[in-house]
Amino acid sequence: MEELTEEQIRLGFWYWNREPDFPPESITKVENYHPRLRLNLFITQLDKTPKEQNKIVDQWCELLPTLQDIKYLWFCSKVNQKILTQLAKCLLWKGYTLNGAESRT
Known part of the structure; x- marks a missing residue:
């Protein structure tokens, strides 16, 4: 895990530092x-x-456990129980605690 700078600590984790592609554009379809x-x-x-x-949610619930490269994940709409359960499983399978602060691997 990379260390935070004094400036990042002062501003906080969710400070919006305008940069290209941040926040990322939202996507809906798995094929995108x-x-x-x-x-x-x-x-x-x-x-x-x-x-x-339901088809869209099911497709993402199937894909999410296979994704290896994501560091930050946003949802810009409500998260239903099915999605939340799948995300918790993904984190636990990948060795993370539920708060995402530490990795057991």
Whole structure:
């Protein structure tokens, strides 16, 4: 884990430092995903039928455990229990504590 500078500590973790591609654009469809460190998902509260909505959530729940390159993950819409459960499993399988502060690997 990289060390924070004094300036980063003073400003706090969620300080918005304007830089290119930050925050990252949100994506909805799995097929639009390309490996990246920062992933912003917009996968609920869509203008879709419930069947289409569930399909999108199911696809992401299947893909999330396989992603190796993500350092920061945002959700710009509500997270339902299915997504939250899958994320918790992903973190535990990868050796992280639930607060994400430490890795057991």
